[in-house]
Amino acid sequence: MGGFRFVESFAGTICVLFASLAMSACTSTSSTAPSSSASVDALQLTSSSSTPLSSGGALQVVKDLPAPQNTQNGSEQPLSPNDVLEVNVFQVDNLNRTVQVDAGGQISLPLIGTMTAAGKSVRQLEKEIETAYGAKYLQSPEVSVFVKESVGQRITVDGEVTRGGIFPVTSNASLIDAIALAGGFNAVGDAKKVFVYRNIGSNTLVANYNVEEIRAGKSRNPRIYGGDKVVVFASKSKIAMNNLKDALGVASSAARIAVVPGL
Structure with a gap:
């Protein structure tokens, strides 16, 4: 009977744990999320803010990124040293x-x-x-x-993707192409939180693109230029769900141990 009393007590503990994890789905910021997620959320709330950078320029949030200044009608990038x-x-x-x-x-x-x-x-x-x-x-x-x-025709893809890194791109590469080069999103990557950074003069512009809408044909698939940085941030709900799945796995293993005769 001692074993069954243990199971009842353990089950009650697990119920409390599940309730706690369910509530955290709305507020969790797991340690696996990028450390800058809070600042990214802040960026999403503003459409024209400007933040000074240590390099002397500014980080400006825009709705849509313009083509680099040194491209001709946004179609061709100039040659660069080491090309x-x-x-x-x-x-x-x-x-x-x-x-x-x-x-x-x-x-x-x-x-x-x-x-x-x-x-x-x-x-x-x-x-x-x-x-x-x-x-x-x-x-x-x-x-x-x-x-x-071409050194100038390389981009950086980082964050919650399968394999981040520096990739060469063609002269007509798009954001969808960039995500594909990095192997797509990983288990916690948020297709709604894809940020593209582009240097324009002394400033850096950043825009948030929703890849789900782009794939559905609801939004334009933006052009990606050499020198761009694409960063995918984590989905808080996916992180919370992964934590819940981990907890379920631990609980299942512990329950099996609890019902072993003689324990």
């Missing part, structure tokens, strides 16, 4: 080169020497190379520039 370019001159194979943009933003090509590449679009650079070769060396040259490796 690797393949320069081909039509029918003049000995002038073809694979070059890397140096720290000063320049490249070096046969005959015409060094020229600035960083900050320019691929089309701008092609035209300038054609002009330089056409001025002294070639008649109506045709130049093609291909970006083999």
